Amino acid sequence: MSKIRFGLIGSGWRAEFYIRIAKALPEMFDLAAVMIRSKEKGEAFSAKFGVKVVNTLDELVEKEPEFVVMAIKRGIVTENLITLFERGIPVLTETPPGEDVEALHQLWDAYQKYQPKVQVAEQYFLQPLYASWYKAICDGKLGEVENINISSLHGYHGASIIRQFLRTGFENCRIYGKRYWFDVTETYGRDGMVFDGEVVKCSRDRLTMEFDNGKVAYFDFSDPAQYHSFIRTRQLTVQGTRGEIDDLTIRYLNAQNIPVTQDLRRIDLGVYGNQEWSHYAVMLGEEFLFRTPFINARFNDDEIAVASCMVKMHEYINGGEEFYGMADALQDMYICLKMDEALEHPVTVVETQTQPWAQK
Template sequence: MKKQRFGLIGSGWRAEFYIRIAKLLPEQLELTGVVIRDSDKGAAFAKKFSVPVVQTLDELLEDRPDFVVLSINRDFVTDYLVRLFERKVPVLCETPPGKTVADLEELWESSQASGANIQVAEQYFLQPLYAAWLQVMEEGRLGEVENMSISALHGYHAVSMIRKMLNVPYERCVIQGKRFSFRVTETADRGGFVVDGEVMTRDRDRLTFEFENGKTAFFDFSGVQYHSYIRTRQLNVQGTRGEIDDLTVRYLAEDGTPVTQELQRIDLGVYNNQEWAHQGIMLGERYVYKSPFPTGRLNDDEIAIADCLVRMGHYVQTGESFYSLREALQDTYVSIKMEEALSRPNEEIIVDRMIWAE
């Protein structure tokens, strides 16, 4: 596949991922420019990251990128998307596309009216561990998956994983739950280790999703889990013939023999190896996930975002979707309903079938 050339709108923490990835994978990706409207901020950004910076969308499009990545605050997403739709520019949207259900419905109608070419950078299902878990399920080792407990992701990210793992694309469901608060010592943040011993009070959300087909998800998450060495992630998925319990996979062989295996991560650059790259994840003697960038010095989230960029290029060329606006709208809609459930403890909140699901 030819090198993918993309423009970037945004300059925040998440936008910086795209810059790093393009620099780490120069044979596959090229960043054509970054839109920053403030000229002083843009000049400082260009110097810091050694990237071309422009002030307007028109300037960005002059270099004819294959697509544009939109990575800005949710308050401004819709306006930019409509402008890109009108110009027939393919767009990979990073931020959840709207704050209210009305916003989501308006965006769907606009995309349909304009024939928009859009995908959304929901990357977690492309991260190595999540991709390995999904592969085990797709192989049928668990049988029919009927329930799961997830304590790993917040909001729409968790909804995306629940829908994929339970295979409930747009089903109606009932959500109920409650928000709790507990104290925990901070150990890390986006900048790295935190060692001052400060104890913080953090919310912990617990919700139950009961889908109309009988499948059920139990959600349990505290935001500290993203950056903590004493609050890690947990996943349990149960099917008729087996379960995934974090890194342990239990299932029945074809002859009914119970089998227990562990997922094993394979990396270069550890224990005296002088390279650094993630190779994949093995279950027993075979890979259930292989990195699409086996020589790239990328962390798991960067691998997933890079995969989104490559898949976006493939989508532009072939029309083959990997995470559509329809899916993003559904995940965002359900996450809005999650917040409603948390604001009304233990009440049943109905998730209905929306216009993009038809």
């Protein structure tokens, strides 16, 4: 594979992921330049991260990236995406692509008009654990998957995993539930673990999603504790006709209908005396369910997933298939908005309607 040359728009926390990835694998990724409109801010950013910074889109295009990564504030994504569509610039954009239903429709109209080369960096299904769970589903270990209980991801990220794992496509659904509030002790901050014992209020959203094809999702997310806590963890259960995923345990029937129980085993290099430091694989018994595409790269799980998005974007614009296209991104954000609507009207059924991007 040729070196992947990309441009970057943005200077926030997520933009830094792409810079770290490019620096960690210079033989694979080539960061042409970062676009920051403010000259003063751009100069400071360039000095801090050791990257070339430009101040206009024209200057970025002059660096000849094969695609641009857009990692900017949520509220201005839609208008900037449409600008790139109009100019025919291939773009990998961070989530979500729009903030409300009107913006989603505006984006779809622009997509239909300009037919751009665009994918969305919804990365969670490419993380080692989620990819391993999905491989077990695709291998048929669970039989026909019928329900999922997911307590790990918020909003559109959760919707993406629900639709993919249940294979519901663009099916409509009925959503109902409620938001609760509970006290939790802080354990984690920007500088690592905290020990002051501060107790804060934390929301917990519980929603049921019933799809037209009979499949059901139970959504459970606690914000902000679930992403940043040592005493609130992630949980996932997926049940099918022949087995279930119970977080790190998978139970299934083999070809002779003998029940098998196995645990996922993560293989990381550089622990307990090993000289390297990187993730290598996730195994179930003697099977590899996931192996990193970036051997010996010092990436965390999210960096593996984001780097995979860039590789898949390179493949897509060179004749490959979509990996997370505009229709899927819009559908997941649309479901997220309907989830929010259900939370605003506790224990009231909210129904989704077929949107333009879902029509065949």
